[in-house]
Amino acid sequence: GVADSGVAGAGGGGVVDLAGEPVKQRARVVILGGGFGGVYTARALERLLRPEEAEICLVNRENYFVFQPLLAEVVGGSIGILDTVAPIRRLCRRTKLYVREVERVDLGGKTVTLAPSGFRPRAAELRYDYLVVAAGTRTDFGSMPGMAEHALPFKTLGDALLLRNRALEALEEAANETDAEFRRRLLTFVVGGGGFSGVEVVAELNDFLRLAAPAYGIARDEIRCVLVHSGERILPEMPAGLAEYAQRILARRGVRLKLRDRISAATAEAAQLASGETIPCRTLVSTVPAGPAPLVQALNVAKEKGRLAVGPTLEVAGQEGAVWALGDCASIRMANGDLAPPTAQHATREAETVAANIAACLRGQPQRRFEFGGLGKMGSLGRRSAVAEVLGVKISGLAAWFLWRTVYLMKMPGLDRKLRVALDWTTALWFDTELVQLRTQPSDNITSEHYEAGETVFEQGDYGDRFYVVRTGGVEVIRDGVRIAELGPGDTFGEMALVRNAPRNATIRAVKPTDLTAVSRGSFKRLMESLPQFEEEIAERIARRSG
Template identity: 50%
Template sequence: MSVGARKRIVILGGGFGGVYTAKYLEKEIGSRDDFEITLINKENYFVFQPMLPEVISGSIGLLDTVSPIRRLLPKTSLHVRELESVDLESRTVVTSPGFRPHSHMIGYDYLVIALGNVTDFRGLRGLPEHAMPFKNLADALYLRNHVIRALEEAAIERDDPVLREQLLTFVVAGGGFSGVEVAAELNDFVRGVARSYRGIDPKELRVILVHSQDRILPEVSEKLALFAQKLLGKRGVELRLNTRLEAATGEEAVIAGGERIPTRTLVSTVPSSPHPIIEGMDLPKGKNGRLIADLQLQVKGTDHIWAMGDCALIPDPAGSGFCPPTAQHAIRQAKTAAHNIVAAIRGGERKTFDFKGLGKMGALGRHSAVADIMGINVSGFLAWWMWRSIYLMKLPGWGRRLKVASSWTLDLLLPADLVELKLASSNSISQEHFEPGEEVFHQGDLGDRIYIIVNGEAEVVREDDGREMLLARLGAGEYFGEMALLSQTTRSATVRCTAPMDALSLHKREFGLLTTYLPDLKESLTHVMERRSESNEQKFKKVGGD
């Protein structure tokens, strides 16, 4: 809402579209000071997305791809909060609570929606629980730490060949620029550091790229895509084309058609959809729920709302559909939107978006890339050199450019770091997905968690003298795994999934705290355990008698 005579412009999102809109608006404030800018983002930094995959391999420093928004936008009020809702009628934005649990409301006169896309795993069994997205610095850092941990575990795993195979198999779903760059960097990293692990044979490593179309990189020409496929294949990446990821568990990637790839590392860059907040907005939407905007970047049917970037459908000035969701388009859209917002406040002629794109580039790992520059195809080392040179100059700030250039130089001379940063514990409570036939745990395993079935079914079986006996069938709302935790022994039976199942699992440390401070809960669980044990023994005696 207006503060006196000043108008308030609220920008949602801190990606290319949001940050550059604020940047161009700051240039327009001048001495008139007739509007203020507020930007809402869940992080206090701007991510230079094209370089994010290099965090995996450590080619650049962990913080080299990010810039503090406050330093980029000194005249903008930054709110580091999650978005809760947007009320279009009252023109207010509600964000998540901070240290105090109360609502945080921000009024606006003009709204800019630049929320980008989010990886959307809805409807895909097990992907929300077990697939890793790749959208921001936290995702990149988590993946890097996870991969190093998998290598550390595999180096000392000698007893379980299946587990060893899972640890040394890395699956990436999605063959667009993001998926290909992640697969390329991941492949270079694991194969490069394998020589540091005496217990790992590089021949055991598998990096698999799953893509639903007949070639990767649909954004570029067939010639460049085929070059990329040949190069990745030569470097050890397995390509699964015309193949769709259907489901996932903590131990497998399930491919449409039934094939199961044993893996403990699944990265999925697809599918994506606009931010969930946009779904709740009563605004015109087109394909995949993206907002419909005109060439002035104004949302159709409104006079005070603008949209840009991945979350908006903006007509291509060349007349061929809509603008692609690229950084170069978002930056130019931001400039047009900023000019038109100022024109709405002060009066004046508005501009239309008129940018046809300069080309596309994608890195393929070690000293290779593909590029389409103004219709000219370039591949190999020259494309890689162009990729690095162009993106280096596009980084915000000379200090950031100097850091990245230094990191790249040192990367040519020094081996990759193998430091695993254990920033936080994730062993407490989590949701897991299991496919039919998969064992949640096996008889004789160490007891480390208790499970509560959310939906689906499982059976409890016990082996004795080579015979397998069914002890129980479990369904939604029932729990299992408490016996080994309460008696501090190994698992007395195997629990096997019989239908797609989602379950909550609680780590034994938190389970121990609950039973220590809630004695009634422990007593109740102990009674259930005793009844189950007695029932199981009776079944065994009956089978023995037969």
């Protein structure tokens, strides 16, 4: 017979069936990341493996998959906000989804520790037989002062919505601004990075702003969109002729190109360039540089320029037969020796290879090499214009734009999403651009919490996710079932678990109606880094309590 123990690892548990024969446990495949690489790996595994052969688990911080190639169109409103995303549970119906952050991966113990949910401060642990790392990259502002505080990244649906709202807010303010210099700053938008992502963002943003400007009483020529790129030309991935065509189209539409320069720093009022030039602006978007995700950085395996080193079968070096990596986080060599670019067409083919190789390992069969070379490249330039190179044929203008839309519409997962996007594009041809600003508030990093007498703030052994200050009322501290202290207004607690990255060493329970101020782990860390006096005070408090 076949049974599912819920715990990965062959032979773990010594289960036997009624006839006294050992029961074969299902293998568990854990996939980290819900982008093209992760989702398409899960879909391929669902096709290749029978339910009784393996359990498929996918961990992602959101419960949806983002169709990245069309993300820039959300900014201009030519596609509905939710039409570029699809629920992972519907794309991968047999896959068990965990909407969590990954805390750490223990390669030796074959376990993945997941951060707690917002409802209960308890970490979860997943054992695996086979691990797939498809964590992507993140925008890394570490080397550029002020960028983390003042630049907008562009990688997620939230980033696209935030940029759209920022552009509309700038138009609203500029419409009533009497200071000419400040009005010019409000209407200046700087985008860093001249690759596909940067070019598509600046093209969509420029089109959107110029179409919307008359509704605010703003002349179209007051809109200034600036694209900053460190190379000799934009779109270095494309042939020179197509890249030069793209530059001419953008310049004709009012986009100012700053080549052979890069953004080196930012303030709330301006973008600072490496050449020394300052561009006054209130909106700065950066699509570069891309750095490894924290999960990838933490893995103690071989890397190439921050990416996971993999072999021809996409197995991670030193973890053959157990761990595979694909997508932006992996350094993958194609058959011609070049690095595989971070594109959707490559990620989906890599996913097919990884899924086939996991199935081969499970069945004791030989693995296959990744041998996809690419079909071509395409990039949108905004309103009815694009550039494309398909199977060596170069196309530009309206024909390339039609091809770009057709290809990506066909690649969109799910018939419902295909129909919605097609309808969005059709209505955009006939109606004015949408000017509704959807205000969204980011998750509060400092919140107020109220507890009645007898309610528990957290329990001993819980994951430490917040630092607390007692505003009113009081709480008791209980360790191993014994009450050891009572805290009142002005007292703090919870810092030890954050500093030591350890579980809570005591239970905290309200003894009367109590109001607390809660500071998230990330905000607590930033306070420690920016305020040495606060760091010293916390260290002294921990020393006293430990003693």
